[in-house]
Amino acid sequence: MGLGMSDPLHDDRGNRDRSITNPAGQGAPLPGHRGRARPAPGGPFLIGDAMTGGYGRGADILHGCTIAVDRGEIAVIVGPNGAGKSTAMKAVFGMLSLREGAVRLDGEDISALSPQDRVKKGMGFVPQTSNIFTSLSVEENLEMGAFIRDDDIRETMEQVFDLFPILREKRRQPAGELSGGQRQQVAVGRALMTKPKVLMLDEPTAGVSPIVMDELFDRIIEVARSGLPVLMVEQNARQALEIADKGYVLVQGRNAHTGTGRDLLADPDVRRSFLGG
């Protein structure tokens, strides 16, 4: 991880001989916070409030950034490259330590919870990359999504199959053999299997064709219309803002513009500086 010789435990020297080492699929270090949730009534359903922080002991990437989403809404985070869009979402999910600010979900302050505990609190998170188990079948991917549930998962699986019919056809196939768009469907389906209270998507359309992108957006709208709030980071700002109830334009880790998707699309400032006129 570029930590160099000073850190022998992470020095890649000698680590590339695959007859003795297997770094594929190895996890990244996460902040080790293990606190409890505290009641914090009022406010939006999910809010990352005035978040300031960065990865590990590195410099701050977010500076007082606020992201929120309410029931039945789609909130979209857009911005230029390196604006901290994904970082903002990861901060909401607890993948970096916040120096200031708080994350509240459904009337509780969850700032001190680890990402796993946030999943148990009802966050469904779809990472941008490595978001499926490639060697497991589609069905097993969904089963693993529901790992924390002890009740009958068949009904939820049927709902996912109704939302993404192609997955029902390919349920026995290893997920790694599917096309890019189908993989994203598996990834979203896996996150839906926990019956989350909020769905968070990190660039769900990265690397898929425009047709597949439209199709995915349709499905995401369908999910949101069923009452599940969706928070989404998007590279394709124009299309994303078109379906957004709320839009956040980030620039250098700060909120630059906030408003409804339509307002932002109409805002001459946003258009000029960001949407290319």
Next chain:
Amino acid sequence: MDFLNAFVALSNFVLIPAIAYGSQLALGALGVTLVYGILRFSNFAHGDTMAFGTMVAILATWGLQAAGVTLGPLPTALLAIPVGILGCAALVLATDRLVYRFYRAQKAVPVILVIVSMGVMFIYNGITRFIIGPDDQAFADGARFLINARQFREMTGLAEPLAIRSTQAITLVTALIVVAALFWFLNRTKTGKSMRAYSDNEDLALLSGIDPERVVRVTWIIVAGLATIAGVLYGLDKTYKPFTYFQLLLPIFAAAIVGGLGSPLGAIAGGFVIAFSEVGLTYAWKKVLTYLLPGPLEPDGLVQLLATDYKFAVSFMILVIVLLFRPTGLFRGKSV
């Protein structure tokens, strides 16, 4: 008749011993491939893990024998295997808690864990020798043969004898049961699937609520089980000596790599490839060829390609060939 005699000789000296040895290697390689797939390093302590588990089973066997408990025609050691597994599991779990977990928590690169496992290997090495000593230990009892040479001659009237030792039959049956149980566990149970998921993508497994430490614990327990069973079967079939188990590391690793590291199916196939090559290349083929070939072509020499002293070279050769021409192994494990 000559053809039948050739086949019987081949079975007696190559097929049956290689199938038994292959099953033992396969069980050993399964343990190695599980650690590689889930804990992400090649466990150099695996041979000594086998030695330790077998030692506990031997001590329990002696206890049972002293108490007058036997299994009749079957070796008493089969009864002692669960005790061996418990002892071995306690050892590897304690090792994980005291040693490996420290590095795992910091996401140390896997090569560090390889080196750490070498240290663990030396410790296990010492523990085993400290408790049971470095010498050969006899612990097999029960019937020696399923079919002995004389019975077979009388039954068939063939010139060539065929003997099937009971330990060879037990090895094959036990290996089949264990492998079937392992595959059922990995592919059909929630815990097994979570192990495969963790192996595939640690971060996503974490986000799915899979407890990594539980996956690791279950893996070590299964590895302890596989290592002990493989070790006891090998000890019954041949002999128990701690150093021999340390040496088994090479054919076991060769088997796991030939099959494709991280692929359980590959580990089994690899075990048999290595066993058949080792036995086949060190066998003197003169007898079989004399039966098969017409008079003038009969060989004068022994037609033994390698002296048995060089049997470890066979694993090395196969390893080199596989790494050169098919680095992912037969079953496309992780690319080596």
